[in-house]
Every structure is written in structure tokens, then in C-alpha cells.
Amino acid sequence: MSTFLDDIKETKRQLDKVSPSFCLAKWLQVTIHLHSGYTHSCHHPIMHKIPLDELKDNPSALHNTPLKKEQRKMMLEGKRPPECGYCWNIEDLPGKNISDRMVKSNDYWAKEYMSQVANAPWDANIQPTYVEVSFSKICNFKCCYCSPNFSSSWVSEMLQHGEFPTRSRHHSIITEDELEVLKHKDNNPYIEAFWRWWPTLYPSLKVFRVTGGEPLLSKDTFKVIDEIAAHPTPNPDMELAINSNFGIPTKLVEKLCKGVSPLLKEKKIKNFRLYISLDTWGAQAEYIRSGLDLELFQTNLKTVMKLLPEADITFMCTYNALGVVKFKQFLAQLAKWKKKQNILIDISYLRHPEFMSIKVLPKEFGRYIEESLAFMEENNFTDYEINKLKRVLEYFNSETGYNQKMFRADFVKYFTEIDRRRKVDFLKTFPELKKEFLQWKADLEVQETTA
Structure with a gap:
């Protein structure tokens, strides 16, 4: 019977096959502050403004902002988005530390979609x-x-x-x-x-x-x-x-x-x-x-x-x-x-x-x-x-x-x-x-x- 740590280890292995900075939360998890028009994925990065002009024809732009798509592109290319420092701080500590990048990507709402997300165009509009x-x-x-x-x-x-x-x-x-x-x-x-x-x-x-x-x-x-x-x-x-x-x-x-x-x-x-x-x-x-x-x-x-x-x-x-x-x-x-x-x-x-x-x-x-x-x-x-x-x-x-x-x-x-x-x-x-x-x-x- 696998343990939480076994599951995390396997998820990290799958993430690394895509890239060493890949994180499913950037695609599938979103926090949207509707009262002010700001968003971030996941909840750790600093919020950024949702372009109002994109919402008229595409309400999913509440999540799929141009800035977020650029961060996704970086992740697919193995680059670390600076806004994700919460996890990089943990991963850069001595030893094999578990970051939220691994925990979130291992969760049931994310893991089964790994292949789908990894193979989607970086600028695709994703349903979280x-x-x-x-x-x-x-x-x-x-x-x-x-x-x-x-x-x-x-x-x-x-x-x-x-x-x-x-x-x-x-x-x-x-x-x-x-x-x-x-x-x-x-x-x-x-x-x-x-x-x-x-x-x-x-x-x-x-x-x-x-x-x-x-x-x-x-x-x-x-x-x-x-x-x-x-x-x-x-x-x-x-x-x-x-x-x-x-x-x-x-x-x-x-x-x-x-x-x-x-x-x-x-x-x-x-x-x-x-x-x-x-x-x-x-x-x-x-x-x-x-x-x-x-x-x-x-x-x-x-x-x-x-x-x-x-x-x-x-x-x-x-x-x-x-x-x-x-x-x-x-x-x-x-x-x-x-x-x-x-x-x-x-x-x-x-x-x-x-x-x-x-x-x-x-x-x-x-x-x-x-x-x-x-x-x-x-x-x-x-x-x-x-x-x-x-x-x-x-x-x-x-x-x-x-x-x-x-x-x-x-x-x-x-x-x-x-x-x-x-x-x-x-x-x-x-x-x-x-x-x-x-x-x-x-x-x-x-x-x-x-x-």
C-alpha cells in the first residue's frame, strides 16, 4: 500500500518528465478576487490584474490571463517563474523537500489531467x-x-x-x-x-x-x-x-x-x-x-x-x-x-x-x-x-x-x-x-x- 510520500515521489517523477519546473496548479487551480478583478494560480504568487477587455467574449479570461499563459510557457520550457518563489524556496533547501508544487499536482483534482495539460498548447484556454x-x-x-x-x-x-x-x-x-x-x-x-x-x-x-x-x-x-x-x-x-x-x-x-x-x-x-x-x-x-x-x-x-x-x-x-x-x-x-x-x-x-x-x-x-x-x-x-x-x-x-x-x-x-x-x-x-x-x-x- 502506497503512502503519501510514495505518491508524492511518483508525482514528482511524472512532473520532471515534462520539466523540472512544471506544476499543474498553474493550469488547473485558480483564485479569483472578483471584488477587485485580480487573480493568481495557485494562491501563493502575487495577484495580477485581469484584463477587463478580454472578458466580454471570453469569461474564462478570469483564469486564462496573458500573464498566466506566459508563466505556463516558462514551466513547459523548464524555466522557473519568479512568482512561484514560495515553492522554489522549499525545493532549494538541503535534502529532498516537498513543495506545494508536488503536493498540489498530486491531488485528485490535478493528477489525472497531467498528460492533457502537458500536451495542450501553452496559450490554450484551460478549464480549471x-x-x-x-x-x-x-x-x-x-x-x-x-x-x-x-x-x-x-x-x-x-x-x-x-x-x-x-x-x-x-x-x-x-x-x-x-x-x-x-x-x-x-x-x-x-x-x-x-x-x-x-x-x-x-x-x-x-x-x-x-x-x-x-x-x-x-x-x-x-x-x-x-x-x-x-x-x-x-x-x-x-x-x-x-x-x-x-x-x-x-x-x-x-x-x-x-x-x-x-x-x-x-x-x-x-x-x-x-x-x-x-x-x-x-x-x-x-x-x-x-x-x-x-x-x-x-x-x-x-x-x-x-x-x-x-x-x-x-x-x-x-x-x-x-x-x-x-x-x-x-x-x-x-x-x-x-x-x-x-x-x-x-x-x-x-x-x-x-x-x-x-x-x-x-x-x-x-x-x-x-x-x-x-x-x-x-x-x-x-x-x-x-x-x-x-x-x-x-x-x-x-x-x-x-x-x-x-x-x-x-x-x-x-x-x-x-x-x-x-x-x-x-x-x-x-x-x-x-x-x-x-x-x-x-x-x-x-x-x-x-x-
Whole structure:
């Protein structure tokens, strides 16, 4: 019986037969931010603008953009698209490391199409099998690593307080392009193009996923459920997936469960997966994900377990500098939930904003990652889950040219400002980082004095 690692090894062998940079996600997986008109494939590369003039006759241009086709051409020729650095960083570490290029290409929505994709012209319009869409950026959270591009709460705060005094402009106010789209929010051309594409897109889908913002605050999320329920020829091979911060009223979680349950019973979808975001545990988790109330979070989770026990649940963890210390406690809680429902944790290391990367931490903080990894190995977490954290540790220990001095200065500036704006207390919430924070603050004061 083959294992996850055996499957990955075989998939990599097949990818390498096409080219050493080939990745099926560039063709078959797409995230489309319909509220702003941006896209990327997969979700790791920086977003790029969808040319509006191409959508009139070809709504699949929401995915098949000229830029993306150029990246596909590079991959077929064995060249590495620079935008895919998330995976190249992992693959270039010492040893045989598993990147998302291999994991995604090994997944059921991708692997069976390898020959079809490899033999298609590089500029072909491809029907994706894994589609993630954001209809709206309405959101009740202001997560520290998020930005106005994805959260209406962030927009409100930025309009009130302005930009942060960091070198990085990750949290800069929304772009002119997005402001133009917002002027036409009642007749958004990207959303209109999506619903024109939907009839031909739906039959080929293996996964359809709604993200945000907070999707359960958007009427279009529930429209998707209604469209699937009413479709005369269902797609019983499709997984329906929805992201949520689980900080929304419990009545919306109940509405979701009541909408999805008949889709499962009537076999109009293959399964339902709920993606929930959480990065660590306790007050530190609530600081990172501003708006999070862990008591409400747990109430909503219990509601799903009661009303939709057949749902698969994936915890999305953005592994960042503030989540390291309490991560083991988070895993302990997760282990308890795993006994009650089919639950998985998917761990991705944070790249942006760079001052929140684990690379900002001193090397001795690696012991927290090692302790978390040991806990996973001792408590029946899967190979997939364990390997995700292993590569985080390898990334933390690697030499990547990360400018610690600059990003530690931004770290201090940013969280000092977060405390002022949100009336929170970094040093009280993260006592394990107090010594480092005060030292970095003193270093920053010296830099500014001598500048």
C-alpha cells in the first residue's frame, strides 16, 4: 500500500518528465478576487490584474490571463517563474523537500489531467478543476498579516488612521484599480463575467471554494448553494468548500449547515469541506486575528459538528512569528477535536508582510517548532500534516538572505502602532517576546538617531 510520500515521489517523477519546473496548479487551480478583478494560480504568487477587455467574449479570461499563459510557457520550457518563489524556496533547501508544487499536482483534482495539460498548447484556454473565488471583501476581522485588499474592516481602519510607518507598504490603502471597481459594486463586471462562465465551468469542477473577506457575510456565497441545489444536472464529483474566520453570528453557521445538508443527502455534491482560519491559541491567537473571539469560535465549531457531522474540516494556519510560542497548545486542542470529526491542519509559512515572518525570530525560538513537531509525531497527526511543519522548521533554519535588521525595525514600528490603534498590549500578550522586542526597539532608536 502506497503512502503519501510514495505518491508524492511518483508525482514528482511524472512532473520532471515534462520539466523540472512544471506544476499543474498553474493550469488547473485558480483564485479569483472578483471584488477587485485580480487573480493568481495557485494562491501563493502575487495577484495580477485581469484584463477587463478580454472578458466580454471570453469569461474564462478570469483564469486564462496573458500573464498566466506566459508563466505556463516558462514551466513547459523548464524555466522557473519568479512568482512561484514560495515553492522554489522549499525545493532549494538541503535534502529532498516537498513543495506545494508536488503536493498540489498530486491531488485528485490535478493528477489525472497531467498528460492533457502537458500536451495542450501553452496559450490554450484551460478549464480549471479547482476554483476559489472571492465575491466580496466584506470582513469583520483585521488580521495582522492581512490588508485592505482583503478586508473591509482594514479599509475602515486605514481611512481613519492612515498608513503604517513601516518600509513595507503591505498594508497600504486600496489601489486605484480597486477603487474603480468599488464605484460599480452593484454591477461588478468581474462578478457578471463569473456568472456567465458558471454554466460551462460547473461541469468540469472537482473543487469549488468560496473565500473572502468573510464569505458567510456575502449573499453570493449562499447564492452558490442555491445555484447548485437548483441545477438540473448536478455535479456529484464536486467538492464544495467554504472558508470562514468563524467569528460570525452562529445563526449564519446554522444557515450554512441547513443549506449544505440536502446537497449531501441528495448527492448533488461529492462532499463539503469547511476551511477555518486559526494560527495559534489563547490571547495570542486573538491578537493576531483581530476580531477573533475563541469562545464564539468554539460555539460555531460545535454547531457544525452537531448539524453537519459529515463535513470535512481543514484548519488553515498561517505560520508566523507571533504564532510560534503557543502553537503546541493549539495542536493539543486540535487533537481533541480530531477525535470528534474529520479534521486536518494545513500549515503554510507566512511570507508577507516579511516583518511577521518566522525569520525575524532568533534561532533559539526553533525549539518551539521542534516541540510542536514532536507533539504531532506522538499524537497521530498524518504524514501530510507533519511534513507541512517539518518544512517550516527547515525554512526557519535555512539561510535565505533575510534582512533581519530592517524587518525587526518594521516589526517594532508596526506592533507599536497596532497597540495604539486597537488599544491592545503586545508586551503583555507576548511576554516570551518581550526581551527581543525591547532590544529591537533600542536598536531602532539608535538607527533613527544616527540616520
